[in-house]
Amino acid sequence: MNQDYIKPNEWSVLEEGFDAQRVKSSESLFSIGNGAMGQRANFEEQYTGSTFQGSYIAGVYYPDKTRVGWWKNGYPEYFAKVLNAPNWIGINVLINEEVLDLHTCKEVSEFKRELNMKEGWLSRSFKAVLQNGIKIKVDTKRFLSLELDEIGAINYNVTPLNSDAEITYIPYIDAEITNEDSNWDDQFWDILEVIQNNQQSFIKARTMKTHFYTCTFMESRLFINDKEIVTSVKNKQSPKTISSIHKQEVQKNKTFTIHKFGGYVVDRNHAKDELVAAAKLILDKAVNFGFNALLEIQKKSWAQIWNMSDITIEGDVKAQQGIRFNIFQLNQTYLGTDASLNIGPKGFTGEKYGGSTYWDTEAYCIPFYMATKDQSVARTLLVYRYNHLDKAIENAEKLGFKNGAALFPMVTMNGEECHNEWEITFEEIHRNGAIAFAIFNYNRFTNDYAYIPEKGLEVLIGIARFWQQRATFSSDKNKFMILGVTGPNEYENNINNNWYTNYIAKWCIEYALENIAIVKTDYTADYKRIKEKVNFSEDELKDWKKVADKMYFPFSEKHRVFLQQDGFLDKELITAANLDTSQRPINQKWSWDRILRSPYIKQADTLQGFYMFEDHFSIEELERHFNFYEPFTVHESSLSPCVHSIQAAKLNRMEQAYEFYLRTSRIDLDDYNHEVEEGLHTTSMAGTWMSIVEGFGGMRVLNNTLSFSPKIPKQWKSYSFKVNFRNQVVTVNVNHNEAHFKLDGAPKITILINGKFTDIFQHKLATV
């Protein structure tokens, strides 16, 4: 039973009716963010029911002491986690001295929540009868500004409906916050200064250990029926909180309004000792604009984003809502302006996975950002890893590798590994492959080869060295093997010769060799610099080649498929369809050993390789592998359905492709895995985008040419999307009869449509 309380709507996420059981789910689903910060949709006013408070600042993390039962050599000392930051959205509301709290009200009615994705704001309205009998109407709206990304604004309105009332607003900043997932109940923040100046309040705080300096701030304005008033204000301070008390007699049916402006400034953007001054400047600016003008700016900012990244779907409101929700959340999380930031699997919507960077970024997110933003954004994501290369080399050294071999971390904030399960940390090494592949993918899409001599090649060399050293020569089979790994399917651990890992390892070495040769010929100065820096010899390259040439790939003659790993055929091969539903998800029902010896696959593994290296295999091979592996796949990772959707579409299995699409696009809205209250599956949202653009639209880049082979699920009337290919924007619109192509940004582009070269001219609709 999945939830279905979210109302279908093309542009908004809507909730109607108040249900205390849904509060934590909705706090995730209605989250807002602007790339620099983000917050769960916690209520502004006090709420004593079950809630998960969270407000996060991009790049501000804490190295929580690692918790582990049984220590193993090489484990990191800490686990970085995104920090719950001081709360600036809070406004306590008193009605005739009674605290407004939806958990304790006599009655709540007409509760509505809207996350307006088109314009980038969150609103809430309800009527409530308090214990003292006063009935009020409340309307709120809030957003985090994209344009001024250090500030957010709240418009909070109370209208007494059945009598006059004394209404008190107490906007506050609270730095007395903790993380839900703290390992040892440590304190994470040192409070440095608590300041009140005129109407402005500031709390300067520093994270412990990591010493990120931040200033959280607020300022408010009051209105009666939209007319600004001055109330009697009383300021209050404690060592970690600050508040202002605005008391006002309000007549029945008149509306008392507070506009609260607040947010964070951080030392990533300002000098440590100028944070309060910076906060003051941004507050002055915001208050000067006022709530309504800021909101207008916000609408424009989002219109720009949608202009490039929107996908429309006609004839299927739920699908439309789903894809927009995904695109919206990705844009709330990461905007690609800062190479020290990345995309956490839950964005700013929860604490799980610590807000850290996983291989999700390279495998799933980069295609989305490449096609819907300026290509500098994808480059910035590559530079993030380049900047961590030294730490990846250190990390590999801890595991016994040498000579500049690099193992990028499975989970990281600053380049250091911060996960500690040996089967993941030490063995899920295929992540190194995705990081190399992203360089290839970026170059394929953008043709920005300059990145490779400039930065990428060093990363490719470190990774190739790792694979060469990690391979084991089996004299028994006269082949190089990769023993003891965890593949993308994390439901197998410490397996030998995971086909995906072996395949990408071989590819990484070959790709590095190929690019060393190109750089040697075409970028001699870079070649000299790199050769001196990383110090490789021709002999070393021969050793790499030996490993690539003699790499072992497990293959079943009987099934004519590559085996996911050496022992796969020894498993009891009962398909997932035969699994009783009471046993699913297996990862919540079964002990780990049982999962490991089962044939069940968490997410695309061999098929992930077929996705990434599609052109290495025939369609018959794809079909055979899809037929063999998909039936064992339980899709218990949010990253699974999208790859399968794309492949099903390629195999012309549109019903199946559509089914997978639905699972990926509404995984959070429909809460498939009963965990949305922990936060959203942000990185997998990029997979949803891929399902449409690469799956249904069939977008590829083939020999420097953009290519499409559009299909459409029978449930839809039409759909459209845009792709920014090398600064040429191609709009694709597909219905059941035809596909239209439109070009912006260049006079002409030659693309492949269903395998045929076709010229598209600017401002001229091409129909196929």
Add this chain to the structure above:
Amino acid sequence: MNQDYIKPNEWSVLEEGFDAQRVKSSESLFSIGNGAMGQRANFEEQYTGSTFQGSYIAGVYYPDKTRVGWWKNGYPEYFAKVLNAPNWIGINVLINEEVLDLHTCKEVSEFKRELNMKEGWLSRSFKAVLQNGIKIKVDTKRFLSLELDEIGAINYNVTPLNSDAEITYIPYIDAEITNEDSNWDDQFWDILEVIQNNQQSFIKARTMKTHFYTCTFMESRLFINDKEIVTSVKNKQSPKTISSIHKQEVQKNKTFTIHKFGGYVVDRNHAKDELVAAAKLILDKAVNFGFNALLEIQKKSWAQIWNMSDITIEGDVKAQQGIRFNIFQLNQTYLGTDASLNIGPKGFTGEKYGGSTYWDTEAYCIPFYMATKDQSVARTLLVYRYNHLDKAIENAEKLGFKNGAALFPMVTMNGEECHNEWEITFEEIHRNGAIAFAIFNYNRFTNDYAYIPEKGLEVLIGIARFWQQRATFSSDKNKFMILGVTGPNEYENNINNNWYTNYIAKWCIEYALENIAIVKTDYTADYKRIKEKVNFSEDELKDWKKVADKMYFPFSEKHRVFLQQDGFLDKELITAANLDTSQRPINQKWSWDRILRSPYIKQADTLQGFYMFEDHFSIEELERHFNFYEPFTVHESSLSPCVHSIQAAKLNRMEQAYEFYLRTSRIDLDDYNHEVEEGLHTTSMAGTWMSIVEGFGGMRVLNNTLSFSPKIPKQWKSYSFKVNFRNQVVTVNVNHNEAHFKLDGAPKITILINGKFTDIFQHKLATV
């Protein structure tokens, strides 16, 4: 560099000279115990240097909240650990009001420590000059009574050497104690009562959560030059401590003595509300005997133990000291009188491994106790597991097994699993095999078949059910496989078809079937009772048989050896001799993935099977497997060398056998692994005994006949040991020319000597 500060001596462990760096090591090595309690050799007087305080009560444990990084379904909620119990040995000593403390004295000389294994006591003597210039001589002796196993006694003497002095003894009980290894710094004890009655003191305390009730107690007597005196006593109490202050002017060269009696009574032996009364009784009894008479009783008790279990070695003092140390520690740890107790890997000498029961008991300890004690002791160890059968079934259910399948825990105090690494907890399932094997082994040695219908068969059935359900049918190979296990070699995890596991699984099923048939025929009442209770059908037994008959065993045609696991030959097969010493022990130097993909074996794995099922294989097969596997074995488990020693002896490789013997017998005295300060390797000590009796002596039971094939290392002149075989005690004495056999307890026994039937008559030495 191993330590060599322990002086060689045939009957004692000796230390000479005070070295603060050695204190924690010596606290382990000089530990004393009596089966009911045990304690590290902490000083009685204050010591502010580095020390690891520990006093433990058999069967009193605490379920510390599990610490784990990443939770997996089926993990136990807690990790049981042996509890550091209230300290009753403490005696603060003041010399002219200055606290005696070896860490702060001006000078310490003539420091000597002796653990007299023959008589079962620990003594210490030294001279010290205090900061106040007073020079004193101190002599102490202490033991834990075997006869009255709730009490210990201390004889503490101070003689001022250079002037008269006021000497104060402050004997105390301190219940303000913690565990070094506490996971969350929780408190483990609730103090219930603190009582002083006349000269007796009591602290009644209860462990938190487990609610074990204990009373710790003490009483003292004072003497000048052996003449009892009455001093002025002042009693003192705090909420968790109790002490008596005895102040005395002592003339130069006169000796002021305190005899302190103390110990624990527990609710395992007494009613909860009678603990103080029980403590009073035992104190009265002990004080009535007095220190010297109690010591005489102690000597007699130990003489009895040695009479049966001593092994003499002529011509090699270190080997003699080593084997006696092992036999002594085993007897200090477990005496086999209570089926709720078992043998922790560190006995009462440290906190590591939580004092819990491992498969060590069945695989290593049972043979020692069977041959050196009344056979009821081994039976009691079997009953321990029988009593845990229901919990083993519950444990298996948590992992998805059904119908009474039993998986005994890897680590336990009360039958519940309390370890939480999936690769151990869920996958090191061969432990189930050792528990079944122990039943076979017990019956083979004692011929007490009655145990099987009475209790053993139910255990065998639960275990057979487990193996049948745990096996996976591979249609690819048309065989049953056991996937995803950890074998005895814990340096491989989640492997498929560990030969040892598959072999013992098949054997368990066949042994269960064999015994069901016997019980059905010969014990019809038991059969009926068991059949009703566990409810098996002929069809079920057929399913078991199918698995046993079609069990898969990985085999290399090339090497003509069974493979440790499916993937063993794919490893880079470089022997341990080629490992740089800087890389060892690998378990302290390498990350876990590197260990896992290496060929290095922690302890006998395939060879463990060859040890247990010796008669299933030819000597040529043994030789081939030994030659293949031993070179990859790093022996980083204390349980490894003994099995290899026995097999080397069987293969007539006496030099190698002797080398392995030395490693096992002095692993703690010489501190091979640099960790003796954490406690002793108690369970592996039984392996040392096996190395001599089964290895050099070649003891076996073949078709109900005791058999020997004596050999002797060239480093020894002769050695002797005794075996209690079915209440007939055979003494074996071996030198380089001949072997002598002597019989007690029966008029005649027919044994096999070097394969020849030989009659041995009581009181008549037989020489071969």
